[in-house]
Amino acid sequence: xxEKIFKGLMLLSLILVLVILAxxxxxxxxxxxxxxxxxxxxxxxxxxxxxxxxxxxxxxxxGSIYLAxxxxxxxxxxxxxxxxxxxxxxxNRHLANLSRLILDILWGTPSIVYGAFGFIIMVxxxxxxxxxxxxxxxxxxxxxxxxxxxEEVISMVPQELKEVSYALGTTKLETTIAVVLKQALxxxxxxxxxxxxxxxxxxxxxxxxxxxTDYIPKSxxxxxxxxPLAVFFQISTPAPEVQARAYASALILxxxxxxxxxxxxxxxxxxxxxxxR
Amino acid sequence: xASRRLKDLLSSISIRFTLIAINSIAFLMxxxxxxxxxxxxxxxxxxxxxxxxxxxxxxxxxxxxPFIIGTIEVTAIAMVLSVPVCIxxxxxxxEFAKKRFREIVHLTVDILAGIxxxxxxxxxxxxxxxxxxxxGSFFGVKATGYSLLSGxxxxxxxxxxVIISVTLEVLRAIxxxxxxxxxxxxxxxxxxxxxxxxxxxRRGIIAAIVLGFARAFGETIAVMMVVGNVPIIPASFFDxxxxxxxxxxxxxxxxxxxxxxxxALLFAAFILxxxxxxxxxxxxxxxxxxxxxxx
Numbered sequence: 106x107x108e109k110i111f112k113g114l115m116l117l118s119l120i121l122v123l124v125i126l127a128x129x130x131x132x133x134x135x136x137x138x139x140x141x142x143x144x145x146x147x148x149x150x151x152x153x154x155x156x157x158x159x160x161x162x163x164x165x166x167x168g169s170i171y172l173a174x175x176x177x178x179x180x181x182x183x184x185x186x187x188x189x190x191x192x193x194x195x196x197n198r199h200l201a202n203l204s205r206l207i208l209d210i211l212w213g214t215p216s217i218v219y220g221a222f223g224f225i226i227m228v229x230x231x232x233x234x235x236x237x238x239x240x241x242x243x244x245x246x247x248x249x250x251x252x253x254x255x256e257e258v259i260s261m262v263p264q265e266l267k268e269v270s271y272a273l274g275t276t277k278l279e280t281t282i283a284v285v286l287k288q289a290l291x292x293x294x295x296x297x298x299x300x301x302x303x304x305x306x307x308x309x310x311x312x313x314x315x316x317x318t319d320y321i322p323k324s325x326x327x328x329x330x331x332x333p334l335a336v337f338f339q340i341s342t343p344a345p346e347v348q349a350r351a352y353a354s355a356l357i358l359x360x361x362x363x364x365x366x367x368x369x370x371x372x373x374x375x376x377x378x379x380x381x382r
Numbered sequence: 383x384a385s386r387r388l389k390d391l392l393s394s395i396s397i398r399f400t401l402i403a404i405n406s407i408a409f410l411m412x413x414x415x416x417x418x419x420x421x422x423x424x425x426x427x428x429x430x431x432x433x434x435x436x437x438x439x440x441x442x443x444x445x446x447x448p449f450i451i452g453t454i455e456v457t458a459i460a461m462v463l464s465v466p467v468c469i470x471x472x473x474x475x476x477e478f479a480k481k482r483f484r485e486i487v488h489l490t491v492d493i494l495a496g497i498x499x500x501x502x503x504x505x506x507x508x509x510x511x512x513x514x515x516x517x518g519s520f521f522g523v524k525a526t527g528y529s530l531l532s533g534x535x536x537x538x539x540x541x542x543x544v545i546i547s548v549t550l551e552v553l554r555a556i557x558x559x560x561x562x563x564x565x566x567x568x569x570x571x572x573x574x575x576x577x578x579x580x581x582x583x584r585r586g587i588i589a590a591i592v593l594g595f596a597r598a599f600g601e602t603i604a605v606m607m608v609v610g611n612v613p614i615i616p617a618s619f620f621d622x623x624x625x626x627x628x629x630x631x632x633x634x635x636x637x638x639x640x641x642x643x644x645x646a647l648l649f650a651a652f653i654l655x656x657x658x659x660x661x662x663x664x665x666x667x668x669x670x671x672x673x674x675x676x677x
Contacts, residue, residue, distance in 0.1 A: 107572060108570055108571065108572035108573075111470075111572055112474075112478065112572070114470055115470040115471065115473055115474035115478070116474060116478075117470075118466070118467040118468075118470035118471045118474070119470070119471040119474050119475065119487075121467060122467060122468070122471050122542055122546065123487070125539055125542075126490070126491070126494050126539075126542070126543070128505075128509070129494075129497070129501070129502065129505045129539070132505055132508055132509060133501060133504065133505065136508060183400060183404065186396065186397045186400040186401070187397075187400050187401050187404050189397055190397040190398055190400065190401035191401070195394060195397055195398060195401075196398065196401065200401075203405070204401060204404070204405050205666075206662070206663065206666050207404075207405050207408045208404070209662045209665075209666055210408055210658070210659045210662045210663070211407070211408050211411075212662075213593075213596040213597075213600070213658045213659070213661070213662040214411070214600070214654075214655050214658055214659070215599070215600020215601070215602060215627055215654050215655075215658060216600070216602065217600065217602040217627045217630050217631055217651070217654070218411070218415070218600070218651045218654050218655050220630075220631075220634075221415070221630055221634055221647070221648060221651040222411050222414060222415065222651070224634065224635060225414055225415075225418060225648070226414075245407065248404060248407075252404070276386055276387065276389070276390035277390055277393075277394060278389055278390040278393040278394070279386070279390070281393075299496070302496045303496065305498075306496070306497070306498025306499070306500070306501075307498065307499075308498070308499065308500045308602075308603045309499075309602035309603050309627070309631055312631055312635075313634060313635040333498055333499075333500040333603070334500075336500045336501070336504060337500050337503070337603060337607070340503075340504060340507060340607070351504065352504070355500070355501050355504050358498060358500070358501065359497065359498075359501055362496060362497060362498060363493060363497075366492075366493045366496050367493070370489070
């Protein structure tokens with residue numbers, strides 16, 4: 106009897122969760138599609154855009170891509186060495202575990218805290234809200250995600266494989282490049298795309314640091330628009346036409362994020378063909 | 383030969399250096415936030431800051447109590463709503479669902495975990511806020527719908543993918559033999575779940591809940607879009623609230639002319655970082671224990 110009740114409850118819970126989660130996608134797609142058109146994607150806001158006149162959110166799309174790409178590239182350059190350093194070939198177990206803990210704390214730190222911290226740093230260096238500021242803060246936000254996910258796959262590389270390579274007389278660096286990186290490549294790509302997806306969708310961290318503008322930035326010191334903030338600002342306006350554009354912006358953002366997510370899983374599968382287990 | 387050794391040495395040094403640099407960023411962040419919140423900590427008694435309910439920065443009154451209560455209540459509602467549902471779902475997926483179905487759901491849930499919070503917020507504005515308004519009028523409360531309840535519901539939805547995914551992984555990591563042994567003793571499947579699986583997975587499930595909690599506690603944009611942002615101590619579920627992250631997001635960067643205000647907001651950021659830090663450490667310790675026990 107108890108079993109039946111609980112099994113029913115479990116099934117009910119699962120259905121509830123799936124319906125709600127599917128509902129999110131459905132609502133954004135249904136609300137977003139009618140407002141979506143070509144000029145939304147390729148035009149920047151014209152005069153009176155926020156009163157419902159012509160224009161699009163190309164500024165936010167391009168801005169988000171600049172921000173997320175910039176931050177991803179810098180994050181890779183920092184995260185890859187850190188993830189490699191966590192192997193026991195480079196660092197002893199205690200320091201590695203401590204670093205993992207610190208990275209977990211950084212991962213859990215709310216993005217608004219990164220935003221505030223980034224803003225303090227920017228004020229200290231005399232920077233205004235700009236593409237550069239946004240990239241710096243997003244980089245900080247993405248590093249823990251990237252390192253922890255990269256490290257997960259790097260730690261899966263069998264120790265014997267590395268030892269075989271060392272036995273051939275290679276240095277740590279040579280083994281790392283020829284064996285570890287090659288073995289972990291699919292996971293590394295997945296980690297990068299995971300962090301990219303997080304970065305492109307985060308709003309709270311770039312609220313103070315990237316600013317918002319109707320133009321596409323010409324230099325890294327210009328303020329930059331972004332999709333999450335475009336959604337946030339447009340939904341806050343009273344005009345229904347502008348709110349409809351918030352839905353369309355959300356749809357574009359959702360599309361990019363899901364595309365990146367699915368793509369990363371496919372890539373991961375594709376590159377894992379040559380891995381020695 | 384020498385150049386190979388040199389390259390190896392240089393790369394080892396730079397790799398270790400980056401590791402140390404990243405570790406120090408966490409300390410730097412905490413330190414900078416603490417230094418910046420020093421003026422307010424110096425001018426006010428900390429108990430007064432945390433327990434006073436009056437928030438009038440212009441008059442020099444900085445009582446964080448409404449914000450702290452708002453944060454705790456919103457997070458608590460989210461956890462109460464999501465934890466039972468998520469654990470039940472994960473158990474079903476792990477123990478009763480077919481492999482193929484489980485894999486598809488796991489993949490979907492992982493993808494949904496990556497959806498930007500602003501989209502959850504938008505969903506909240508479209509569906510949850512009207513729902514809370516309707517529920518309020520059903521109970522005879524005049525409400526806008528931008529309330530504690532809406533914030534809690536949205537957070538509950540946001541943490542679901544995280545909790546389900548981690549719980550599912552923990553349950554699947556329990557060896558199949560454990561189930562078979564228990565069943566061979568003549569228990570029913572439910573008894574196996576209750577006395578063997580849930581007991582073994584206890585720590586992992588706690589870690590999953592803490593991960594979800596950390597996400598809910600610091601969530602900014604989605605909550606801010608539905609919670610109403612009025613600095614009062616909410617008297618009912620249908621009253622607006624004002625959690626700490628929303629306070630920072632709404633005011634920081636604008637009030638630089640009032641140094642104490644600036645400092646107060648950074649103190650809020652410092653509190654957020656500390657609480658999440660403490661919970662991360664706790665979750666980490668539980669997970670480490672699991673690894674040592676080899677489950």
